[in-house]
Amino acid sequence: LAKTTQPISMDSYEGQEVNITCSHNNIATNDYITWYQQFPSQGPRFIIQGYKTKVTNEVASLFIPADRKSSTLSLPRVSLSDTAVYYCLVGDKLTGGGNKLTFGTGTQLKVEL
Amino acid sequence: SQTIHQWPATLVQPVGSPLSLECTVEGTSNPNLYWYRQAAGRGLQLLFYSVGIGQISSEVPQNLSASRPQDRQFILSSKKLLLSDSGFYLCAWSRGPTSADEQYFGPGTRLTVT
Secondary structure, eight states, rough: OOOOOOOOOOETTOOOOOOEEEEEOOOTTOOHHHHEOTTSSSSSSSEEEEEEEEEOOHHHHHHHOOTTTTEEEEEESOOOHHHHHEEEEEEETTTTEEEEOOSOOOEEEEOOO | OOOEEOOOOOEETTTTOOOEEEEESSOOOOOOEEEEEEEOOEEEEEEEEEEEETEEEESSSSSSEEEETTTTTEEEEESOOOGGOOOEEEEEEESSSSSTSSEEEEEOOOEOOO
8 A cells, every 4th residue: 555755744824835745655556646634623624636647626736747656735825724734645445345545644734924 | 415423522431431433424325434543643544444334344453343234324332442542533434445536524523531
């Protein structure tokens, strides 16, 4: 199963673009890359998912290089409400069925005025 | 629309006491179900997952167990709690078995073992 590593914390200011990079050197051919956001005492919430190249939705962009061994979550013009923990993870099909998502320690993003 | 419920929201239990946490999903059928635990300041650890009624797979050997008595009900149990069982327990569901299937999380249960 692919393992992910990402910075423990990042600081930013309102209005700036934030890029959080994740390393997943052992990603398998069929793995998707997913990013989640978690606020204190809440369950993680899906942000964006991709398999290759670039994906963009209304809240973020996800950049995936050709070798897929890393990915970068880009949050445009962050606000105070974007202060949260961000998890990069790759999934793999479980032997017994189902989808295993192994969360790492995540990146604590702190946005200040 | 689909919703996922967990209860209780918070729980304080003494060491050695039993545990039962319940999770139910509405608005979908045959979901894949998951139990995660998050220790303070740590990431999420997958404990159990289920692809169908009565089908439980364990990811981490410990004093916890899980059951799925109905299609949309997932229960996490323990006969005797340990201090190390304290944490934030999250239930999640997904539509399919692939890594492309988004997981939807419940509100969680904060368990404190004293």
